[in-house]
Amino acid sequence: MVAGPGAAGPSRMDAMVAFSTLFDESFEAMKRLAYLLGADDPENIAQEAFVRLHDRWHTLYDENKALPYLRAMVVNLSRSRLRHLKVVRKAPPDVMLDEVSAETHALARQEHRRIREALGKLSRRQREVLVLRYWLDLDQAAIAETLGVAVGTVKATTSHAMNNLRKHLEEW
Amino acid sequence: MDELERRLRSALTDMAGEVPASTDAWGEHERRMARRGRQARRRPILVVAAAAAVAALIMVPVLVFNSRGGGGGDDLTAANRPPETSVSTPSTKIPSSGVVVPQTKATYQPGVGETIVIGPVSLMTEQSGGGGYRSLYGLVLNAKGETMYCTAEGKTFTTGIPRDDAVTKRACSPLRPPKPGKVFWGKFQVSTVADNMGGFVFLAAKNTHHVVVRADNGTYATADRMGSGTDFDLFFTYISGKTITNYTAKDAAGQTLEDA
Numbered sequence: 001m002v003a004g005p006g007a008a009g010p011s012r013m014d015a016m017v018a019f020s021t022l023f024d025e026s027f028e029a030m031k032r033l034a035y036l037l038g039a040d041d042p043e044n045i046a047q048e049a050f051v052r053l054h055d056r057w058h059t060l061y062d063e064n065k066a067l068p069y070l071r072a073m074v075v076n077l078s079r080s081r082l083r084h085l086k087v088v089r090k091a092p093p094d095v096m097l098d099e100v101s102a103e104t105h106a107l108a109r110q111e112h113r114r115i116r117e118a119l120g121k122l123s124r125r126q127r128e129v130l131v132l133r134y135w136l137d138l139d140q141a142a143i144a145e146t147l148g149v150a151v152g153t154v155k156a157t158t159s160h161a162m163n164n165l166r167k168h169l170e171e172w
Numbered sequence: 173m174d175e176l177e178r179r180l181r182s183a184l185t186d187m188a189g190e191v192p193a194s195t196d197a198w199g200e201h202e203r204r205m206a207r208r209g210r211q212a213r214r215r216p217i218l219v220v221a222a223a224a225a226v227a228a229l230i231m232v233p234v235l236v237f238n239s240r241g242g243g244g245g246d247d248l249t250a251a252n253r254p255p256e257t258s259v260s261t262p263s264t265k266i267p268s269s270g271v272v273v274p275q276t277k278a279t280y281q282p283g284v285g286e287t288i289v290i291g292p293v294s295l296m297t298e299q300s301g302g303g304g305y306r307s308l309y310g311l312v313l314n315a316k317g318e319t320m321y322c323t324a325e326g327k328t329f330t331t332g333i334p335r336d337d338a339v340t341k342r343a344c345s346p347l348r349p350p351k352p353g354k355v356f357w358g359k360f361q362v363s364t365v366a367d368n369m370g371g372f373v374f375l376a377a378k379n380t381h382h383v384v385v386r387a388d389n390g391t392y393a394t395a396d397r398m399g400s401g402t403d404f405d406l407f408f409t410y411i412s413g414k415t416i417t418n419y420t421a422k423d424a425a426g427q428t429l430e431d432a
Binding site: 024027032111112119135 | 193201
């Protein structure tokens with residue numbers, strides 16, 4: 001690998017340290033986010049998100065920018081993965097979460113199984129909003145930034161998602 | 173928070189906890205970065221090859237035209253050689269392969285009787301065969317009245333970014349002052365593992381502004397000043413090849429100082 005001299009200043013060292021610190025702090029969370037969004041290869045998605053972040057680190061060397069970028073990247077990569085699975089398996093991606101759950105968590109508590117299955121019946125966007133809100137604890141503005149939608153859309157989607165979730169749980 | 177929200181939060185936390193922790197996530201990240209670096213390294217070679225092909229398509233008809241007397245010229249002497257800009261591949265425009273090398277504060281601890289004239293100057297970082305990295309430096313020393321150009325190596329982070337550490341001197345070659353009317357004190361090839369890319373260091377008198385380098389594949393590159401000494405400066409460039417056919421020192425006005 002050959003690289004040219006003189007492309008950056010000494011602060012590059014600090015940036016490298018900041019990147020590896022962010023990696024240590026956020027990799028597992030990003031992996032779990034991909035899993036909760038229904039991706040079957042969360043590790044790969046989290047890795048890819050960090051590689052892309054690394055490519056843009058000179059413009060995102062700031063936790064306030066880097067974390068939202070990472071979250072958005074994980075959401076986008078998870079969507080791409082679900083679209084791919086939908087084509088390959090010719091089955092709706094929502095089924096996948098239930099399949100994984102059923103296989104690997106047979107002994108999970110009944111309550112959580114019901115919620116998992118209900119989550120699997122939600123639309124992709126509704127599940128994204130709920131995961132970002134109730135697992136990552138993001139506020140509506142941060143969710144809107146992550147998903148690239150308006151705050152009003154987040155409010156409406158959250159409301160619809162909770163209503164649908166409640167309905168699915170009552171049908172159980 | 174209502175009851176459903178509490179149950180949802182609890183279920184999501186439970187689900188997230190079922191994902192096993194990765195054992196070597198950072199190692200995998202570095203492997204991916206290295207893979208991307210290798211892919212990116214191939215890209216400039218393809219770009220250079222494409223540029224060379226385009227240049228050839230342009231130059232061949234011109235040469236044929238000239239050889240038939242249409243252009244009034246008879247050969248490609250130094251005087252009527254095509255301008256560098258026509259097919260140049262300036263060193264700074266050869267894209268790096270993913271890792272950007274910063275100007276580090278690498279230092280060299282002079283030995284007994286040694287004084288530093290120039291450097292250490294960060295030249296390049298490359299991936300070695302074993303998957304690691306090495307960072308190469310140029311250094312000019314004065315020892316026992318003799319001026320020498322030396323290569324040096326520095327440590328890097330595992331990602332290939334050079335560290336601000338002391339560099340280790342490797343090999344030195346003596347420099348001889350240029351003859352009257354000449355400017356070059358020396359020219360050295362930087363040993364690289366890349367098959368289709370080389371690095372060259374030129375030491376030229378102070379009135380030199382840059383050095384135009386012509387590779388054996390016909391492309392040009394410009395060596396820029398990377399370090400400054402009392403009697404001469406250090407210039408460096410990459411070329412898209414392993415050998416050069418000639419190099420020319422130019423002053424700030426673009427006038428030729430020496431054509432070697």
